[in-house]
Amino acid sequence: MQAVLVELVENFEYRFPEGVEVIRLNAGLMAPMIEGKMHEGLQMPLEAKTKAKTRYLKRKKSRRQARKSAAPKQTNNAVHRHGEADEEDSDDTESEDDAPQERASNGNYSKELKETQEGGREERPKKKQKISPSHSEEGETRMSEVEGVDVATEVDSPLPPQLSLPAFPLPTLPDAPPKSILALQGLDQALVEAEVVNPSSRLPVIPKGDNDRTCLSERTRKRLIELGITELFAVQTALLPFLLGSSATRRSLYAPFDPFQDVCVSAPTGSGKTLAYVLPIVEILSTRIVTHLRALIVLPTRDLVMQVRETLEAITKGRGLKIGSATGQHSFAHEQSQLVADMSTKLSGGSSKVDILICTPGRLIDHLNGTPNFSLQHLRFLVIDEADRLLAQSFQDWLAQVLAATRPSPRSVPETTETKTLVPLCDSLAPALLHLHREVDLHTDIDEKKDTSCQKLLFSATLTSDPGKLAALGLRNPKYFVVQGQPQESEIDGIPNIIAERFTMPEALKEHMIICEAPQKPLMLFHLVHNHSVRNALVFTKSSESASRLVRLFEFFEAAISSGGNPIIVRSYSSDLPTNERRTILEKFKAQEVHLKVQRILLICSDLISRGIDISHVSHVVSYDAPVDIRKYVHRVGRTARAGRTGDAWTLVEEQEARYFKSMLRSAGHLERVQRMRISEKDTASLSSAYEISLRSLRDAYTR
Known part of the structure; x- marks a missing residue:
């Protein structure tokens, strides 16, 4: 059936054929659809206006x-x-x-x-x-x-009201300060204005004559030449004139009214920092008459204490200065008898058998709290070597206790005659502590306020720039020396290198890295030893357990390869060994210098000796486990290429560590100096069979 849509308006009518259905709809809705249209050949007339x-x-x-x-x-x-x-x-x-x-x-x-x-x-x-x-x-x-x-006006409308809000401008962030300003926030101005020393600076040691610029006495210069030291390095040429100078005040033992400036030194490893503070101490303390503890040298490890003591004993030979050490290697009672002369009577000025004490911080606190008449009031030098490591560790809050012991106690409230305890007159009191003497009630120049004469010397290859740690030292008008590149290279983007933690390496050091899979690291080490003549080397691992395990694997490998010629001697050096055994191993390793043509020696160790240890014949340093921070890397590779000698540093980096290791070097501006060495399977093919045998032997040894 055919249907037709049509609009009926007014009296208009139309008759449709039979069979056509007519649908009547609202005219207002359908008018636009049918107006003027044709439908099935039927002419639809236009609507007439009413x-x-x-x-x-x-x-x-x-x-x-x-x-x-x-x-x-x-x-x-x-x-x-x-x-x-x-x-x-x-x-x-x-x-x-x-x-x-x-x-x-x-x-x-x-x-x-x-x-x-x-x-x-x-x-x-x-x-x-x-x-x-x-x-x-x-x-x-x-x-x-x-x-x-x-x-x-209000009218009828189906549309919702359109509200408009004022358009406010978007907030704008201020421009960020440049990196050079952000890096200097909170820092001491003395650190920003540090004196940059050229690492290539040298100063010859002249045995006789008055034209010497080292400020050393003729007796000291002769002693240096006897020891084979004919020139001073950069850090020594900058520090000796500052500490000794030409004025008599700088060489005095006490300066209560004109206190000394403190000194902070950042210099590469092997640049002669130990000699830089040993020589001024010997020069100034040689004029003393009464024995008092006047120089305190704090070091992080016992091995460094022994090494610095050997240097001091060599320089002070014939001077009459007495040197002591406190590391805990001997009993506490034995150390007390070596340090203090009289422990039975309480003496206001203290009693000491030594002029110079070299110690670790833990043992120092034991003597401060438990040894009678052990006093630091006469201290002329407080030397903190490897300062960044010591400041990062508390050791029973050793620094605060030491600084408190060097300062005069605060002036107490005047006491009545009945309650006043008289301190016997004693000429052994330091000038800063003379106000404690109350035998008389007269006020003289003794009652004037005086400062301590202790001068603090801080040394490190990676000296910290942390404002909080530096503030804890209580530095007095400090002077900073930085041995770091040429003067025009001392800043990057306006930031001094010491603040940006960009440290200088020894000039003659060559650095390499090998990226490999973790199971192939021992094989890479064997390849370096047998195919690249890596001998007389220090191999650093991440822990004592890793060092001992690598030593056993190396022994199994040498037994499996059974190569003719000179054997390779491998020793472990870690904190798990007793002190006497560690010292024996280190002395034997140093003594092999005369047998370089006969034997190849490897000392596999933890980071125990990564700082300060000076072994002159070490020509290679291998980081078997990659260091986790740039400071540890600097101290490890600094065990070679010391005192102007050449050396090579190798770092074995696992594939999952490569990105972090490169990022660490890049942030320190040092990635370009580390060359990547690629080793293929063809290079290690001759060692693969022996390596598999050694792995099976090691597995059997640990599963027994």
Whole structure:
């Protein structure tokens, strides 16, 4: 059955053929669809205008013309125009309501259609809307504008109100300060203005004559030449004139009214830092008459204590200075008898058998708290070697206790005659502590406030720039010396190298790295020893257990390869060994210097000797386990290429560690100096079978 959609308006009728279904719809909804259209070949006549619609359109046109003509004349009467707009809206509403009623009375609308239209008008909600400034031609929105002031009228509209908020500018962040300013925040100005020393500086030692620039006495210069030291290195040439100088005040034992400047030194490993503080101590203390503890040297390990003591004993030969050490290697009672002369009577000035004490921080605190008459009031030098490591470890808060022992106690409240305890007159009191003498009530120059005469000397290859740690030292007008590159290379991006943790390596050091898989690391080490002549080497591991395991694997490998010629001697050196055994191993390793053509020696060790140990014939350093920070790397590779000699440093890096290791070197500005060495399976083919045998032997040894 064919269906036809048609709009019935007014009295228009049309007779359709039989079989055609006519669907009657609302004229307002369907008019746009069928107006002027053809349907199935049937001509649809255009809708004829009704009288009501004609009157509505005519009034609408006249109102539009009136608005256009009246707009420029009534710009100052907004209220009047607002009223007219309301009247026009009401007229429009009435006209629009009357038009469909007339159409319904004159047309053939059904009763249901008229009820539907009437119900739609009654239920339509009235929505209020703020009129926009523009006027549409259809008259849907109207607004009056009076010299920039908008007056809104409320009309019926199905659209929601459009709210507008003021547009505020987005907040802008200030420009970040440059790196050079951020890196200097919180730092002491003395550190920023550190004196940069050229590492190639040298100063010859002249045995006789007054034209010597080292500020050393003729007796000391002769002793240096006897020991084979004919020139001073960069750190010594800068520090000796500053500490000794030409004035008599710098060489005095006490300076209560003109305190000495403290000194901080950052210099590469093997640059002669030990001799830089040993020579001034010997020069100044040689003038003493009464034995007091005047120089205290604090070191992190027992091995360094023994090494520094050997250097001091060699330089002070024939000077009469007494040297003591406290490391815990001997019993506490034995050390007390070596350090203090009288422990039975309490002496205000203390009692000491030694002029110079070399110790570890833990043992030093034991003597401060448990040894009678052990006093630091006469201290002239406080030397902290490997300062960055010692400051990073508490050791029972050793630094605060030592500094408190060197300073004079605060002036107490005057006591009455009955309660006053008299201190016997004793000329062994230091000038800064003379106010403790109260045998007389007269006020003299003894009561004047005096400062301690202790001068602090800090040394390290990786001196810290942490403001908090430096503040804990209580430095007095410090002077910084940095042996680090040329003056024009001492800064990168405006940041001094010591602050940016860019440390200088020995000039004659060659650095290499080998990236390999973890199971292949022992094979890489064997390849270096047998194919690259790595001998007289220090091999660093991450722990004592790793060192002992690698020693056993190396022994199994040497037994499996059974190569002819000179054997390779491997020894382990770690904290698990007793002190006497460690010292014996180290002495034997040093003594092999005269047998270099006969034997190849490897000392596999932990980081116990990565700092300060000076073994002159070490030509190679191998980091079997890659270091985790740049400071540890600097101290490891610094065991070779010392005092101007050449040396090679090798680092075995696992593949999963390569990215971090390179990033660490890059941040320190040192990646370009480390050359990567590639080793293929073809290079290690001759060692593979012996390596497999040694692995099986090691597995059997640990599973028994």
